[in-house]
Amino acid sequence: xxxxxxxxxxxxILDGNRRFAKRLMLEPWRGHEFGREKVEKLFDWxxxxxxxxxxxxxxxxxxxxxxxxxxxxxxxxxxxxxxxxFNDPRLENDRIRIRVIGRYQMFPKDFVDILDRIQEKxxxxxxxxxxxxxxxxxxxxxxxxxxxxxxxxxxxxxIDDQAISNHLYMNSDPDLIIRTGGEKRTSNFLxxxxxxxxxxxxxxxxxxxxxxxxxxxxxxxxxxERRFGK
Numbered sequence: 303x304x305x306x307x308x309x310x311x312x313x314x315i316l317d318g319n320r321r322f323a324k325r326l327m328l329e330p331w332r333g334h335e336f337g338r339e340k341v342e343k344l345f346d347w348x349x350x351x352x353x354x355x356x357x358x359x360x361x362x363x364x365x366x367x368x369x370x371x372x373x374x375x376x377x378x379x380x381x382x383x384x385x386x387x388f389n390d391p392r393l394e395n396d397r398i399r400i401r402v403i404g405r406y407q408m409f410p411k412d413f414v415d416i417l418d419r420i421q422e423k424x425x426x427x428x429x430x431x432x433x434x435x436x437x438x439x440x441x442x443x444x445x446x447x448x449x450x451x452x453x454x455x456x457x458x459x460x461i462d463d464q465a466i467s468n469h470l471y472m473n474s475d476p477d478l479i480i481r482t483g484g485e486k487r488t489s490n491f492l493x494x495x496x497x498x499x500x501x502x503x504x505x506x507x508x509x510x511x512x513x514x515x516x517x518x519x520x521x522x523x524x525x526x527e528r529r530f531g532k
Contacts, residue, residue, distance in 0.1 A: 307524040309477035312348065313357040313499070315491055316341070318483030318507025334376060336509035338383050347513050349396060349430065351520065357433040357476060359491050363405065363442060380436075381413045388420045397429035403471035404438030405446075433472055440493040443471050470494060478523050480516075482508040500526055 319337040447469035
């Protein structure tokens with residue numbers, strides 16, 4: 303692949319898992335299994351393309367309102383996925399850091415434990431960073447940042463863009479954000495960090511997304527002139 307302007311930080315809203323399953327005449331929540339498999343492939347694609355940071359919108363705060371059976375199933379497959387990732391040799395071999403952003407302490411304790419363990423295990427790695435947005439909401443991230451600054455008694459004269467960024471779950475701005483599944487809205491995802499991100503909305507559901515889609519989007523991204531308000 304030849305692209306003159308590669309994104310350093312890629313973010314993806316992983317949308318359309320349930321619709322994909324319905325098309326296959328399966329229970330809607332079964333689509334998350336296909337989505338999980340695609341995430342595993344994404345890591346290798348990004349390594350090959352030289353993308354250094356990935357942020358994946360995996361579970362929003364609003365997803366806690368899903369039907370009870372679906373919620374339990376989601377927690378089960380996410381826990382299994384992180385247990386598998388914990389033992390994935392790619393983490394050590396490729397020095398991949400895993401971070402979780404959001405109010406993930408709201409999850410059941412056994413799931414929180416594996417999320418804490420994988421973050422601790424990889425905290426000193428830095429060749430690639432993978433951020434999982436779990437129990438995440440963008441407005442809630444800003445609320446939590448404000449509360450931290452209040453707790454730290456930071457005077458109003460010291461509050462600026464950098465101070466707020468430093469108190470967010472993630473102080474890193476995506477260059478490129480992709481939303482799969484055909485919806486054209488941002489859904490409370492990274493409202494502070496995404497102000498100058500390049501957005502791409504595609505009709506394919508997340509389980510249908512493939513490497514060629516990513517390459518084509520990056521090629522289109524590389525043609526865009528990013529002015530950052532100038």
